[in-house]
Amino acid sequence: xxxxxxxxxxxxxxxxxxxxxxxxxxxxxxxxxxxxxxxxxxxxxxxxxxxxxxxxxxxxxxxxxxxxxxxxxxxxxxxxxxxxxxxxxxxxxxxxxxxxxxxxxxxxxxxxxxxxxxxxxxxxxxxxxxxxxxxxxxxxxxxxxxxxxxxxxxxxxxxxxxxxxxxxxxxxxxxxxxxxxxxxxxxxxxxxxxxxxxxxxxxxxxxxxxxxxxxxxxxxx
Numbered sequence: 756x757x758x759x760x761x762x763x764x765x766x767x768x769x770x771x772x773x774x775x776x777x778x779x780x781x782x783x784x785x786x787x788x789x790x791x792x793x794x795x796x797x798x799x800x801x802x803x804x805x806x807x808x809x810x811x812x813x814x815x816x817x818x819x820x821x822x823x824x825x826x827x828x829x830x831x832x833x834x835x836x837x838x839x840x841x842x843x844x845x846x847x848x849x850x851x852x853x854x855x856x857x858x859x860x861x862x863x864x865x866x867x868x869x870x871x872x873x874x875x876x877x878x879x880x881x882x883x884x885x886x887x888x889x890x891x892x893x894x895x896x897x898x899x900x901x902x903x904x905x906x907x908x909x910x911x912x913x914x915x916x917x918x919x920x921x922x923x924x925x926x927x928x929x930x931x932x933x934x935x936x937x938x939x940x941x942x943x944x945x946x947x948x949x950x951x952x953x954x955x956x957x958x959x960x961x962x963x964x965x966x967x968x969x970x971x972x973x974x975x976x
Contacts, residue, residue: 762853764846765811767795772803779864779889779974780854783809784847784873786895788820794870800963802970806860810850812872813843823876844879848887851880866973867891868966871928871956878936881915882906890916890946890973892966895925895956897932898939913944918969920962922954 759768771778781801783794795809812821824839855862865888869877874896881891883905896919917940921933930951937949948969952962 759808760857762850762857764813764850765791766854767791767809768858769795769798769805769807771806775804775861777859777861778806779804779866780851780858780860781805781807781866781868781970782847782851782854783807784823784867784869784876785809785812785821786871786873787822787826788816790819790821794868794873797958797963800967802967802974804974805866805970806858808854808858810847813846814839823872840876840879843876844883847876847880848884851887864889864973866970868894869896870894870958871896881917882912885911885915888915890918892918892920892969893936894920894958894962894966895922895928895933896936897928898936909943914946916946916969916973917948918966919947919949920958920965921951922956922959922962923951924954925956927956 759766785791785793791809791811798807801807812823814822814825816822823843825836827834851865854860867877867880867888874893877891878893878896878898881888885907919933919936921930923930933951940947950965952959954962
């Protein structure tokens, strides 16, 4: 781990290896109630050519627990704070620009890797401002409903690589969420790869292997 710089969102950093003057940037976006330490544990397995930043969400739920947007659990079901979700989406776009400048990353090779609520945010950024990112890996996530009103024209998403991984036995965001994400992206001119696994709301060894291979593919294209 290298010393992170002071940007608008706290984060951990793993510097890139290799000779690239401006390395590709991979942002890790954690799930609800977690923090930047969570997905940072994946960095030993991720392509060393990536500059990796694991970002902390802006809303504090408890000591050490953060969210991209808060959730209310009511008799009518779970309600998301969509104003916070939109604010976090805007803040992520701003942070990407800051990170590119601060770490001298390649602005044409910015990838998002989100888990659960972090996957929702990753999809929101990709679908509304696709020029900001080169592609996204969406793990155990869902398609954001509210930001779709501002969705980019399909042509702006052409050729963007999108990886969707979901567990058949996910009891937090059931497999139907994975199917909805798959079905939406299937209507768009993206380069979609979809897998589901006999797992819950987690990252299994098989899903991690597919993620690793997908990231390597992005570097080889």
